[in-house]
Amino acid sequence: MKKYLFFRILRSFLSIFLVTTITYIIIYSLIPKRDVFSQDPLIQKLASRPDKLLDYKNTAYHKMNYLDYYDTQTLVKKVQKVVPNVDVSGSHGKKNLSILSKWAKKTGFKIKSYPSSKRYYAIRNLPLWERLGRFYGNLVKIDTPWSVKDKNNPNLKRYLKIENDKWVGWALVGSGTKYRYQIYFNNLFPFIHQNIIHFDLGTSYPTFSGTSVLDVISGRQGATVSEKYNLGNGVTINSADNVYTRQYQSKTHRNAFDYDRYKDSYTNLDQNYQDPSMIGTSFRAGIFALIISYAISIPMAFFMARFKGKLFDKVGTGIVTLLIAIPSLAFIYAFRYIGAQLFGLPDSFPTQGAGSFGSWVMPTVILGLLSVSGLVIWFRRYMIDQQQSDYVKFARSKGLTDNEIYRKHIFKNASIPIVQNIPGMIIGLIEGATITENIFAMPGMGRMLPDAILAHNNSIVIGLVFIFTTIGVLSVLLGDILMVIVDPRIKLSAKGDE
């Protein structure tokens, strides 16, 4: 069992790696990189200033990991470290060129000059494997008391301690770490949180320029909100600071106000925002939709199979057929109209915002209903197959009543694949929510992938592929583990081959 699980998890990681790598390769080698600028208005504006244009483009490529690029200033600074007598102006003297070329030869760069000023710059195309290496190399960041390297702060203490912090209560507190609070608790699901392991999926560009990809996907959104912090001794503070995110900040960047408040070097922090992140929004909608769709389709399919061919089955089949026949777009609009007119529910998410229950009702109910038909058909079919199985025939021949047979045998057997399927359904619902999210203007991640593709935001595309694959693979794994729990055959047979 353990061995099986180990290899299973290993394979899961391998598939995540493969999918992400293949996506990476496709994006970086098959899509021409100049496409990045196809919708960039600045390109037109810079047309008359070739140096600026070149700089702009190369900077962008650099940010997107296509190449390494040093403009004149950066270049000479770099070279100066090795060859102090380099011409700092970066001008196009012969002598200077030879120095720069020598440096370039060693480092793999190419020295070029700008078209009009003729000053030098350096450029190096990144081979694919190196780009990939950087991506995976930076993927996981583990925070330790030696993470912070600040020459201006030689006295920084380095430790990990469990203490009752006045801001966050009991927590694993670090110093010398990047994050102040390594492990902490609060009232947000899943109640225990950590800052030890962080993922870095690169930096978003050109949309959400400069923000880390993960922050774009999982950072909270909306307006900032203040929270009341009780600091003991009757002192309370109202602040929008998200103290859980406190990170190390060097003296040169820190502001006096924050330093005064926190009294340590961990003054770089995020704000509290009122709305869940894009992924959080979609995830919430997905879970609620899942509950709704199962709550409807399981009893419905159960009774349809139970009374197969009778009135209930016929009506049910009619409803399911109708649900399938109506294009989902028409269904969504019709439902939205009815909900808005009859029940006064908001027909757009931002009207009342993520904080209002009403905003969630229609999108989640619609999302749930959209998957009802598929589930009912599948589950009814499964129950009917069970009905015709030999063990049910035998159960009947030994005198069990229909009710007993359904309750004790058929339903239990049929629930195994359902349980297994649940985790997969959630991701399906998140990914399939694009239309619903669009129509209700929900700030979820359904629209993110198409938007990112259109904007040539490679980092976000790869980040999303990575996240979706990870969730997908892990949910299949979770589904299988759940099945092991409910199905004795699998649990025991796996034990048997240990």
Next chain:
Amino acid sequence: MMNDENILEVRNLNVSFQVRGSEIEAIHDISLNLKKHETLAIVGESGSGKSVLTKAFTGMLEQNGRISQGTIDYKETRLSDLKVNKQWDKIRGKEIATIFQDPMTSLDPIHTIGSQISEVVVKHQKKSKKEAKQIAIDLMEKTGIPNAEKRYNEYPFEYSGGMRQRIVIAIALACRPEVLICDEPTTALDVTIQAQILDLIKELQAEYKFTIIFITHDLGVVASIADRIAVMYSGKIIEIGTCEEIFYDSRHPYTWSLLSSLPQLARKGEELKSIPGTPPSLYKKIIGDAFAPRNQFAMSVDFKAEPPMFKVTETHYAKTWLLDKRAPKIERPELIQNLHQHMLEMTAED
């Protein structure tokens, strides 16, 4: 009114199925008495209607099937009048239990063996769960499961085919039925296990005194277990008699063919005899004797008129024109003439 000796009486039974708009008849005009405590074997090629006939006894015909004519009486109950499952719930299990061919699939895969037995004990013997467990373990021991106490909590996949069939039998016994229908209970098992299961059924019958209908397509299997044998062909009983009568004095050419193809009769180096041709399709209307096209002794009348049941003895009947006074005298095939001898030799060898 039913004869006291009988527990089940079938009169002129027809069973038909609705198939794509047309009606096919799988059982045609069958009359049959089942005597208390006897073992009646029903033999015939697969597709001859053995299962359909017995399914009609427990109301387990598929949705598209129905009794189109005739009656079935069980004790005081006219089974052929029962309509809904609720009425059948009183008959199935407690009065007539059935065990099926495939022990691998007859048990619910995700419930423990024990719970599947005690479930029935609780229901039919009205015992508490705790008592039921003990009764179930006793039954498991009785049906030859070693280590019953421990194996009570195991799942079907942990049991071999033979063991599962023992459990199936234990479950059927837990119902305390009057009639046990065994629908090819040993077909899916290998030969040694087959013999063990047959012995088990015989032993249990001696102890619990139930009546058995034993279905098989293998005449060899029934020799050791049956009191009487009914031979079915194409939805009809074509010969019925005591075990002796069928084995040593059979009259129907189809029974002869079945006997000739007994594997026990195959001589070394010779091919096993099999019956040429295939049974008629149910979709075609049959004129005359259904077996005629495959019958080497067929007479012209066989293709024109269906033969009636001729009485051979008080207990022996056969449905063939060969028994008509006008028919020529025909010798049984030489191979099965001294069957007695063969059977004796065989048992001696064992």
